[in-house]
Amino acid sequence: MKGITSFIKARKIMVAFLVLMAISLLVVGCGQQQQGENEGTAPEGGEKVVKVGVIGPFTGPASRVGEEFKGAIQMAFDQIGNKVGDYKVEFVWVDDESDAEKGARAYEQAIVKDKITVGFMDWHSWVSVSCMDVAAKYKMPHFFSFGATEVVNQKYEQDPEKYKYWVGKAWPTPSLLSIAYVDTVTEAVEKGLWTPKNKNVAVYGVDNDWGRSFGEAVAKQFTDAGWNVVTKEWVGLGETEFYPLLTKLKKSDVSLAVGSMSDPPSVSAFIKQTREVGLKSLIISDGLGWVGEWYGLTGDASDYVLDQIPQWTTDKAKKFRDDFKAKYGFEPGASSGGLCYDWANYFIKVMQTTLDTYGDLTTESFAKCAEEQVMTGKLTYTDGIIMKEYKYTPETFPDPVVDQEHYIFPVIQYFDGQGKIIWPDAWKEGDLAIPDNLK
Incomplete structure (x- = not known):
């Protein structure tokens, strides 16, 4: 009887030991899984995953x-099968809703x-x-943001x-870009293409970092x-009622109105209403053509308006535009969809270089590639559809190199x-034209 009792006790001890071992292995396994996820590795099946957090206005006034x-x-990454080496690429779409605070919260959550x-x-x-501060807080390398304001610098x-x-x-x-408007107008006046009634100019724009940066610079x-x-x-984001503002500009007797809005x-409302109130000024609207279907929003009110924006100039660029429209049902803008496509392909090159040079795709290896390859100008991208070469140097960073090459x-x-x-003259298709009511 005593032997049986000892056997039962031993059996219980053995069961307890096995339970503890199982729990221990489960905890370790969970810990390894969490670590693997942080490093971009999914343990199931051994497939590695790299998660890319993409910030954008996916809802709100700039959702287009x-x-x-x-x-x-998606088109850029489809071409590589959404894989870089043995890593599967997964996207986390971070919706900023065109709001700085909401964007930072969403990015931190990502x-x-x-x-x-x-x-x-x-x-x-x-x-x-x-979001710069969020990236700095978590030491998260974040590549290629369109945020142009000098505040970033x-x-x-x-x-x-x-x-x-960042x-x-x-x-x-x-x-770095807006000086071209001054050069264009100055050359037109010097050539006798335009004799403005005066040299009064009005500056307008959306009341945020972009609008004020552009407006103050120009x-x-x-x-x-x-x-x-x-x-x-300065006007609020999403504003569409400009009659009081345009009436004020009309009374100010300005020959030129120059500014930028981001939605x-x-x-489109601003451009149409300039014609409705009869504003007799040459209009510079930086970014009017940022989205592909801008003309459907403005109609012929946009005639004679000046903008500074890339065009679909090559067969390769036109093919992307047509393929995009066939796939998604609407035409992209060269400076939004087109530029984004180029930067996505540059980012793919960054990912491949990171893997080849540092042996893996982790947050730390991306940070090394950024500092040692991208910021130094060693790693550039020359196979784009919009620009000749995307490049940074220690002297220009965080801006890219800006010139005609x-x-x-x-x-x-x-x-x-x-x-x-x-x-510029090297690309010119014609001279500045002046509407009849400004001659």
Whole structure:
């Protein structure tokens, strides 16, 4: 009897031991799975996964741009089967809703909860400014944001070590591009193509980091060129009622109105209402053609308007445009969908280089590639459909290199929904045309 009792006790001890071992293995397994997820590795079946967090306005007033971003990125990654080496690529679409605070919260959630490996893309300047701090907090390398404001540059220059994780702007600081408008107008006046009634200019724009950055830059440039900036007017994102503002500009007797808005409803309403109130000014609307179907929103009210925007100039670019439209049912803009497609392919090159050079695709290896390859100018992209070469140098970072051999936007003038290049001379398709009511 005593032997049986001892046997039962031993049996119980053995069962307890096995239960503890099972629990221990389960805990270790769960811990390994969490670590694997953070590193971009899914243990089931041994397939490795790299999670890419893409920031964009997927809802809200600029959701049309978000649609183009998503489509362009998917087309780029479809070409490589959504795989880089032995890593499957998964996207986490981070909706900023065109709001800086919401964007930062969504981005932090993508890092903490969704366990993204690396970040990519963004459209709005004000969202970039807020998300820079999130990337710095978690040391999350985030590649190629369209946020162009000089505030991004200022933050980086104040603390390069902290903000090096915001890896390069996909759109240069406004002043690097906007000087082309001044050159275009100055050349037209010097050639006798336009004799303005005065040199009064009005600056307008959306009241955020992008609009003010562009507006202040172009105001200084026109002032330096001898123009008189009589007013600066800022409007809210999504605003569509401009009659009081345009009436004020009409009374100010300005020869030129120059500005930028970042959402299609606002800019299209502004352009149409300039004609309705009879504003007798040459209009510069930077970004009017950012989305592919802009002409359907403005109609012939856009005739004679100036913009600075890339065009579908090559067969390769036109093929992407047509393929995009066939797949998604709407035409992309060259400076939104087209540029995004190029940056997505540059990012694919970054991913492949990271894997080849550092042996894996982890947050840490992406950060090394950013600092050692991209920021130094060693890793560039020359197979794009919009620009000749996408490149950074230590001297230009966080901006890309801007010149006619790298990143440049031509100045165009719209007629019947088509843009005609009027600057620079090397690309010119015609001279600046002046509407009859301004002659």
